[in-house]
Amino acid sequence: MTRYVSRRLLAALVTVWIVASAGFLLVELIPGDPARALAGPVATEQTLANIRSAYGFDQPLPVRYLNTMARMAQGDLGYSFSRGDPVLTVLLRSLPLTLVLTGLAFAVEVLVGIPLALWVVSRRGGMADRILLILAGATTAIPAFLVGLLLIYVFAFQLRLFPLGGAASPAAYVLPVLTLGIPFALVLARLLRTSLLDQAGQPYIMFSEAMGEKPWSVRWRHLLPNALLPLLSILALDFAGLFSSVAVVEVAFSMPGLGADLLQGLRRLDTALIVGVGIVAGLLVAFVNLIADVAVIAIDPRVRR
Amino acid sequence: MIGPTLAPARSAEPRRLGLAFGVGLLLLLVLLSVFAGVISGADPTFESIEGLSEFGQPLSAGTEGHLLGTDPKGRDLLARVLFGGRTTLITAFTAVGIATLAGLIVGLLAANSRPAVGEILMRFTDLGLAIPGLLLAAAIATILGRGVPSLVIGLAAVFWAPIARVTYGQAVILREREYVEAARVQGAGAISVLRRHVFPHLLPIVGAYAALSVGWAVLFESALGFLGAGVPEPESSLGSLLGCCLVFYRQHPGLILFPALYLMLFVAAANLVGESLRPRAEGGR
Numbered sequence: 001m002t003r004y005v006s007r008r009l010l011a012a013l014v015t016v017w018i019v020a021s022a023g024f025l026l027v028e029l030i031p032g033d034p035a036r037a038l039a040g041p042v043a044t045e046q047t048l049a050n051i052r053s054a055y056g057f058d059q060p061l062p063v064r065y066l067n068t069m070a071r072m073a074q075g076d077l078g079y080s081f082s083r084g085d086p087v088l089t090v091l092l093r094s095l096p097l098t099l100v101l102t103g104l105a106f107a108v109e110v111l112v113g114i115p116l117a118l119w120v121v122s123r124r125g126g127m128a129d130r131i132l133l134i135l136a137g138a139t140t141a142i143p144a145f146l147v148g149l150l151l152i153y154v155f156a157f158q159l160r161l162f163p164l165g166g167a168a169s170p171a172a173y174v175l176p177v178l179t180l181g182i183p184f185a186l187v188l189a190r191l192l193r194t195s196l197l198d199q200a201g202q203p204y205i206m207f208s209e210a211m212g213e214k215p216w217s218v219r220w221r222h223l224l225p226n227a228l229l230p231l232l233s234i235l236a237l238d239f240a241g242l243f244s245s246v247a248v249v250e251v252a253f254s255m256p257g258l259g260a261d262l263l264q265g266l267r268r269l270d271t272a273l274i275v276g277v278g279i280v281a282g283l284l285v286a287f288v289n290l291i292a293d294v295a296v297i298a299i300d301p302r303v304r305r
Numbered sequence: 306m307i308g309p310t311l312a313p314a315r316s317a318e319p320r321r322l323g324l325a326f327g328v329g330l331l332l333l334l335v336l337l338s339v340f341a342g343v344i345s346g347a348d349p350t351f352e353s354i355e356g357l358s359e360f361g362q363p364l365s366a367g368t369e370g371h372l373l374g375t376d377p378k379g380r381d382l383l384a385r386v387l388f389g390g391r392t393t394l395i396t397a398f399t400a401v402g403i404a405t406l407a408g409l410i411v412g413l414l415a416a417n418s419r420p421a422v423g424e425i426l427m428r429f430t431d432l433g434l435a436i437p438g439l440l441l442a443a444a445i446a447t448i449l450g451r452g453v454p455s456l457v458i459g460l461a462a463v464f465w466a467p468i469a470r471v472t473y474g475q476a477v478i479l480r481e482r483e484y485v486e487a488a489r490v491q492g493a494g495a496i497s498v499l500r501r502h503v504f505p506h507l508l509p510i511v512g513a514y515a516a517l518s519v520g521w522a523v524l525f526e527s528a529l530g531f532l533g534a535g536v537p538e539p540e541s542s543l544g545s546l547l548g549c550c551l552v553f554y555r556q557h558p559g560l561i562l563f564p565a566l567y568l569m570l571f572v573a574a575a576n577l578v579g580e581s582l583r584p585r586a587e588g589g590r
Contacts, residue, residue, distance in 0.1 A: 018432055022441075026448045137580075141520070141572040143527050146547070146565050153558070237434065244439035248528050262440065266447045266534045274444045281437045289435060 008293055012286035017069075019282035023275030024068050028061070077279065078272035082264050087276035090261055095280065097167055098257035101176060102246050106239060108181025113188035114228075118219055120189065121196045129193075136190040139183035144245040148179040148252035165254035176253045180245055184238060191234065195227040202226075229300055236292030240285040247277075320581045327577025334571060338391035347381035349388040350539040363557050373563050377553055382560070386567050389541035393571065396453055396542065397522035400460035405515045407465040409507075412472025413499070416480060427473060433466030442525055446534045453536055460525055464518045471514050472507065479503050513582035520575030527568055543568045 035051040036043070043051075052058040056067055071078075077087035120129045155175060156164045163172045199205065200223065208218045250259030258277055265273035337344065357363065357379045368374055373382040415426035445459035479485055485502050493501075523543070529535050530544020538545075543564050550560035 015432055015435055019436060023444070026444060029449065137576070141524075141569050141576055143524050143531070143547075143565075143568070145528065145531050146561075149561060240435065240437050244437045244528075247439060248531060251532060262443065263532055266443055266532055269447065271448055274447065278436075278440050278444055281440050282435075285435050285437060 004297070005290070005294060008290050012283075012290055015286045016279060016282050019279055020069065020072050020275075021065075023271075023278055024065060027271045027275065072279070077276040080265075080270055080273040080276070082268035082270040082273065083261070087272050090273065091258065091276050091280050094257045094261050097255060098246055098250065098259065101173065101180070101250065101255070101257060102239070102242055104173065104177045105180035105184070105242055105246065108177055109184040109188055109238070109242070110235075112181065112185035114192060114224070116185065116189040117192035117196060118224065121193055121200070122215075122219075124197070132186065132189055132193070136186040139186050142183075143248075144179060144183065145248045145252040147183065148176065148249050151175045151179055152253070167255045167257075172253070172255070176249050176255065179249050179252075180242060184242060184245075188231075188235070188238070191231055192227060195231055196223060199223055199227045225299060229296065232292050232296050232299075233289075236289045239288045243281055243284060323577050324581035327574050327579075327581060330570065330574035331578065334390065334394065334574060337387055338394050341384065341387035341391050345381060345384035345387050347384040349380060349384040349541055352378045352380055352539075363553065363560065374557075374559055376550065376560060382563060385541045385546060386543070386564050389543045389546050389564065390567055390571070392453065392536060392540065392542040393523055393526050393544065393568070396456050396460065396526055397519050397571075397575075400457045400522050401464055401515055401518045403457065403461040404464035404518065405468050405511065407461065408468025408470075409472050409511060411465070411469040412474075413476055413503075415469070415473050416476035417495070423473075426469075430466050430469045430473070433463075434470065438463035439525060439528055443529055443532055443534045446529055451534065451537045453542075456526060456529065456536065456542075459529070460522050463525065464522060468511060468514055468518065472511055475507050475510060476503065479506055509582060513579050515579075516575055516582060517579030520572040520579065523568060523571045523575065543571070 035048045035055070035057055039047050039051055049058075056064055059067070075088055077091070079085075080087045080090050083090045116132065120126075120132050123129060152164060152175065156162045162175050163169065166172055205218060205222060208222050209215075246257070247259035247262050250257045251263050254260075258280065261273055262277045264270065265277065341349075357375065363375045363377050363379070363382075373386065376382055376385060411426055411430060415423040415430075418426075442456075442459035442463050445462055446455045449455035449458060479502070482502075485498060488498050488502050526535065526542060527544040527547055530542055530546070530548040533548055535545035535548060536542045538549075546564040547561060547568070550557070553560055
């Protein structure tokens with residue numbers, strides 16, 4: 001177990017290292033002279049030379065790479081000129097909101113998706129079953145931010161039930177969380193439905209039913225854990241997808257999270273900020289995958305050896 | 306384990322219907338993109354004061370000469386949507402084409418080379434799956450300079466990994482099949498085995514994933530446009546159309562509504578084709 005987890009931790013570190021290297025390479029690929037970009041068009045040759053040596057632009061590529069990696073390993077992600085703060089400060093300021101939003105959306109996904117799947121499976125082929133399949137298919141064809149805009153238009157702009165955006169009150173979180181959580185819940189329910197139907201034909205279910213166990217107990221105690229197991233790694237990947245959607249939905253709802261930082265970085269070509277958001281996202285996803293792996297071990301005794 | 310879009314296998318009948326419908330819709334969209342200029346009869350980049358109301362507002366849908374109205378710069382919205390659809394279509398297809406080719410090569414190499422090499426290639430693929438795709442695409446598309454080529458590279462960098470995974474999984478199964486072994490024993494070369502025995506079984510399922518990826522690529526393009534990493538003005542893509550008019554959408558919902566509906570047609574067509582191909586390919590073994 002410890003060996004397994006430490007191996008996964010190492011894999012997570014490698015992920016972040018590759019993301020950081022990719023970020024470094026991307027920045028290197030930007031055409032033009034970075035010293036010139038920093039100094040402006042009227043700077044003298046002397047100023048340019050000073051900037052080059054101060055920032056290490058005159059060093060060969062491998063040295064610059066090692067310097068950058070060493071800097072990042074110490075938590076220095078560079079300076080965001082568009083926010084006027086070190087990248088790390090900017091990201092730490094925005095991270096809580098994004099984490100809360102992602103966490104709540106994930107909670108909605110699980111709390112709506114799992115009961116929905118169980119309910120639909122109990123009346124397979126019925127109206128609810130068919131509606132779920134159609135709705136889950138439809139949500140994959142609609143961008144999350146459009147759903148968000150529609151909800152803002154109806155519930156915030158026309159009905160005035162919720163704030164138009166921002167993150168000033170808990171009410172402001174309702175629409176974005178639903179925008180994110182519900183489509184993922186529908187897709188999860190559809191996947192879980194298939195998995196539940198696979199398990200329902202297994203002998204251990206028939207055995208429990210034959211022993212006179214109540215249907216709800218069979219469903220929650222035997223069916224669900226076994227049906228959820230193969231979905232855990234999908235749920236972890238989902239979290240990565242959810243995180244991508246969060247960035248966009250944050251922008252739609254004008255919430256000051258990582259998505260807003262990303263938007264700022266993209267609009268102002270603030271590469272340090274873009275790469276910083278990428279590294280944080282990579283770290284988060286690696287961490288979530290690790291949790292999913294550990295959860296599988298915790299739930300399934302067969303994996304423990 | 307590719308993502309949440311895959312539908313469970315259904316019965317044979319609606320699949321064929323879905324495929325026909327999806328291909329038909331896709332053809333229609335291709336025709337609309339090819340003849341965008343003829344159909345709209347307007348230049349999508351032509352800005353004019355004639356295209357605005359007397360208060361400087363965009364014209365609403367149904368105005369004479371502008372079937373879908375105009376955008377805040379007085380440009381014909383129908384033309385912008387149709388030409389935007391063309392850009393999106395070209396971007397998505399090129400990106401997925403490159404991604405499919407790369408995925409096929411990586412997957413086949415990993416399945417057919419020494420275990421150590423295969424392991425490294427697949428670890429790399431897992432990395433590609435783990436990085437949030439939208440961030441990667443957005444970073445690449447912006448840092449390389451906004452435009453269709455950067456978008457294509459950014460999207461291809463996201464979509465090659467799932468295809469490599471699927472290819473690898475299938476290729477490993479096929480490698481062990483008797484008829485493949487028989488061909489090898491009879492002295493068939495590696496290329497010949499690939500071409501005659503592996504590809505015919507690989508292509509339908511990879512094709513299905515590629516079709517689904519086209520739908521995803523269209524969605525990604527729209528999200529990138531929304532975030533401001535899409536094609537720059539005055540060009541239009543469905544994504545950039547959705548991104549540009551946010552400020553106006555409460556007064557002029559059509560500015561968002563029409564590109565959004567058109568976009569959903571693209572994704573729906575791609576998903577229909579992909580999901581109808583997939584179960585058949587997997588069940589038909």
